[in-house]
Amino acid sequence: MVPTRRRTLQAAGATTVAALAGCFGLGDSESKTEYALDIESIDASPVDHALYRPDDDPLFGAPARTALDAILPDGRHTTYGYRPLSDEAYVEHEGTYYQTEHVVTGREPMQRRVVRVDPVPDEDVPDDAALVDDLERPSARVIKILHTYTLSEGETSTAELLRGDGYVLRRPAERESRLATGELDGRVVTMTEDGAWAYRVRVAREQVVETAHTALAIEVASDRERFREVVFGSRIDAILEDGDLSTPARAVLDEAIARGTYTETTPLSDGFEATLDALGIGHVDDSVNGKLLWDADALYRYALYVSTED
Structure with a gap:
């Protein structure tokens, strides 16, 4: 042997x-x-497993559905600062199969709300502090990302989602959240019910230069049998x-x-x-x-x- x-x-x-x-x-x-x-x-x-179908989640699913409606079969859809679809996702439209792609089509200065947090000592946590898990998902997700970033001193995989030490509200659900309306600006949010890991939230409107991501769909197969071979x-x-x-x-x-x-x-x-x-x-x-x-x-x-x- x-x-x-x-x-x-x-x-x-x-x-x-x-x-x-x-x-x-x-x-x-x-x-x-x-x-x-x-x-x-x-x-x-294999065909059904390979196909991407957005869920009903308003944070990620809704922007994906909007993008697919715009690009299928031969349109384009541009977003700023984020990509609503995964690259190389397979999708189907009226019996034809496509693969999604993104290309950068420029940069654009625009006003965005940026969220930052400051740690609050245990003895200074107010009685009316909000619990992060009681917030709606778009707001809670941002606070949790900033918490992880702060706790790890920037050594975290989520750091790439931030602009410096701030999170830019870009997705539609984020721009309609309690963070975007200013309701949580200045409030203290805790990560646990006993008040541990508390942060004071700061929300500021800033000018940000955003990258333009244009999504499009490339036809890969004209019927299910051919698409199976692609998969x-x-x-x-x-x-x-x-x-x-x-x-x-x-x-x-x-x-x-x-x-x-x-x-x-x-x-x-x-x-x-x-x-x-x-x-x-x-x-x-x-x-x-x-x-x-x-x-x-x-x-x-x-x-x-x-x-x-x-």
Whole structure:
């Protein structure tokens, strides 16, 4: 059997550990790496799963529906400072299938309301402080983003949503929220019922130069059958036909599907390594998720989680 990259690395690691153990008295201690393959069934066809359909949420769903109504089949829709749709989302209109895209079409100075927060000491929290979870979602979301930013001193993934230390109200639901009307300006908002993590809200109207994002739709298929091929070519990460897997590999995959997960600790069995290779993750030494598998006329989502145990 030809050694795989993972087996080669394991062998080299074992040799190194053994040598160090002889020099420094490390004994038989050796780290083990656990590989967990998680698989869940998706109760939808590949075509239906791939299609984007906005929900009824006024914060994100409403702007998306407005944009789709404007761009399908061949229009354009421009927003400032935010994109109402995801790039490369698949949508359907009267039996034809499209992919959404955005292009930057300029910049525009405009007046926007910008929200900032200042921490309030526990002893200064007033009795009439508002609880963040009692606010409507557009306002609560902004306060929570600013709370995370403040708590992490700017080291957070949500920092990209801010302009400096302020959140710019851009989406229609935000511009109609209690933050935008000024109702919460100067009020203290707490993150918990006992008053912990309190902030005084400041809302100011400022001139902001906003990037113009223009959405459009590109036709990718004229009927469902052709669109299915588009989906398989762009969204499905692994396609398995009868006989593609060896008996040991099929046993591993079937157990992962039945149980929802299959785990081994290095050194991995031949069957597990063959399964990972068939799924296109045979040389992954870190965790991956969000992958799609088409197997035996069924759709699955799979992930590989890698962890080292001392």
